[in-house]
Amino acid sequence: MFDLLDDARAASEEAETWRGGSLNEKGSGEGRALIGSFGQILKERDVVDTSSNPEKRQSSGFVDIEVEEICRRITVQPPYFAFKRLRENTLGEIYGEFIVEQPLGSETGPVTAAEIGRHLAILGSCAAAQIDHHLTYYLATHASYIRLREPLIKTHGELLQANARVVRFNHRSLEVDSYVSDGAPFARLTVRYQCLRESLFNRMFEGFRHHPIAVPEASPYVRPVPLSFDTPSATRLVAHSRQLSVNEFAGHFPNYPAWPVAILASCSLRVVGRLIEHRLGRSASYDVLTAELVAHKLIGAATAVSFVATYVSESPIDHRFNVNCDVIADGVVVAEVLTSVRVAN
Template sequence: MNRSLSDPQTHDLTSRICVSPPYFALDGLHSPAPGTAVARFPVEMPTGRQAVPLGVAETGRHLAILGLCAAAGLVDGLGRRYYLAREAWATFAPPCEWPAKMREAEGEARAEFLTPRRAVADTHVVGTGRIDLATMRVRYDVLTERVFRRFFSPPGHRTPSPPHNPYRSPLPLRTVFCAPDSMTAELDVVPELCAGHFEGAPMLPVAFAAQALTALWDLLLDDLPETRERRWAPRSVSLSADDMARAGERATLTVSMDLDGEEVRCVGEIKVGEKVISRAAAEGVLV
């Protein structure tokens, strides 16, 4: 069923959540039952050296949004909630089960509240024959709009609209240090990179931060003679976010990679100043 943002059920869900276009890109969003959500989404973020057409960062972006939409359907009463993704664990099917190319994908989510301020969602990307191409479990901290504004947003502040969709382009990283198995880069977080996340309090989306980490992992592959012509297929990814980089801050990203034959393990962290705000780890195989 084709549903637009003006559809009553879709509007009811989107009016309860904290993200908006262009970061929000779900199409046909609907809830077959309370605590569930189904939607299609475009494949638009660069995948780099990943050997699957839907990369780690974009999987995280859309499934995390779909999961919070499922959670929003369980909330009684009016008012917006802010769902801050704090942890995520994802698995990916091997490349042979993915189509060669994807212009869009379909996702499903089921959510529950553990406490009034904490929710989890189990989500997946559905392929041909109902095969799970990727699964992800997300844990959220849930804040009312009043509480969120108290901590994160000055009154009357608005986020400027970017001239283009930032989620279709690589992040403007500056490499500041490179070693054989590690790399450090910096990113100046500007409001345009945070479009749709969140209105009045622009913060770099966790999924966009994950894209930055995978981009650095790709650069490490480029620097190693034995992997320069190879790609990598993710099998599992974990990510934690104690905080998010706000517009006006400079984020420092550090990554490292271990190779064991065809097996690859990548880890990374993001700092603002001396504070580590996010960590990620991925395991995969070279192809």
């Protein structure tokens, strides 16, 4: 286990990164081939052996994970955390199931790319929390999504499977590889995170602090964030969120409510889809083939956000559109989403 680097230098460095600097190198956005076996897990730290924990029970070669405890460690709670059961195998891979709840909009298939990102990013932090039991904020800073094949399940609201494994992990950063399945993997997400222990996060984001928020009876994630759209041009469309209640993002960092990166991605993809429809002159459904997200800054839940989608290129042969979207808060680009989507009709 690594000790927290909690001196003034480390705190200043982390704060500068999240308040104004760039967190990541931009990836290529190109998918990697799916490998049949996950192989050996690579870590830059010692692994905590949980096999002898008497509080866990064995089930078909897997160890059940206590969901309430894992939520405490990753500082994410229901309803944003939507896994009812988690299991871990002997290689440290985490498995879970979730029921699709976010609306599809114009995307095809049983689940949106952004909702896949939401659940897989959470599962990745769960995998890390099985290694390091300290309460830690796992801030997703870079995500690469690729659709591997057309899903077999077609209807919305179905139960899907997910699994994640840690690729690299040290006291400040984490990389996780994860998949969503309907019996076999149909999409892959690779996520990089910045890891902040509780005391450092509390100092950096003291301005986000809010009194405890009651868990809502119904999940707010079953409805899309309201957006207003400006008049589009041929290559550009801007949309705006209003100032939202902190209850809109219930469960995402209790006492420090913030926009989830996956919800920023969800809004971005809706604007991308609307711009494509404008260019086509008709309504259209689409598949997200690849998406690359870079998050530069954490933003509070009550912050109004703008989404600026810009047309890049298209391929008439396979009906593919490349569209980027900048996420802007308080006049600053806080995230970027690069997408490649295929119009399905």
